[in-house]
Amino acid sequence: MLFRTLADPTRRAIFERLCRQGEQTVGALTSQSGVSQPAVSKHLGLLKQAGLVRDRHEGRQTHYSAQLNALAPLMDWTRDMAGFWESRFDDLEDLLKRMDQ
Amino acid sequence: MLFRTLADPTRRAIFERLCRQGEQTVGALTSQSGVSQPAVSKHLGLLKQAGLVRDRHEGRQTHYSAQLNALAPLMDWTRDMAGFWESRFDDLEDLLKRMDQ
DNA sequence: TCAACCAATAGCCAACGGGTTATCGATCAG
């Protein structure tokens, strides 16, 4: 879900903006996104569904903010992949050691 | 590019398999992918284009292996996002300190 | 109360992406 959600450039830009500049209204995000307000709302909906953002209603405007801990699975996955790679390297070392005997 | 490339489940599974089990031929990858060989070849092409895999030709078969350092930008991006978040937190702390005086 | 405003939803469309089958080029075995 995370990869898919972050794959779209427009949507990722919105998320990055929320990370860099904190809580923003839909209007503020729209004004710098280059796409229409409904498009932004749709992106925010997907980001929310992925747990990447949180929304807070205040009167007639909605404030969105990045939910950083949602990135944890991403870090875990990357670390896992690196880990697999290294353990395979260890296997190779073991193999070479055994061959050396 | 990385997010987009890793967004598709089939393609990501192929990459994960290469990370876990090291170098594999197209045939071996195909047999466990659930899709046709041309589909696998297409995925491998995209993974290669993203720098995530390397190919090595040996006779009539092609061996693919994960190119782990290609994940660095991903880790960087994640770290950056977390960093922005923390520095905003620092800003808030500064603000509170200044307000406290 | 009513007009204006903000954000979400509905409905539509064009483009893209991932899948397939068919085929081709190259390599190996007999």
Add this chain to the structure above:
DNA sequence: CTGATCGATAACCCGTTGGCTATTGGTTGA
């Protein structure tokens, strides 16, 4: 040399997706 095998490419199909405009539901201010 010839037939079989491996993987890449071509051509096509269809579902998904990201964009738009129009509209609706709430909320505010006059």
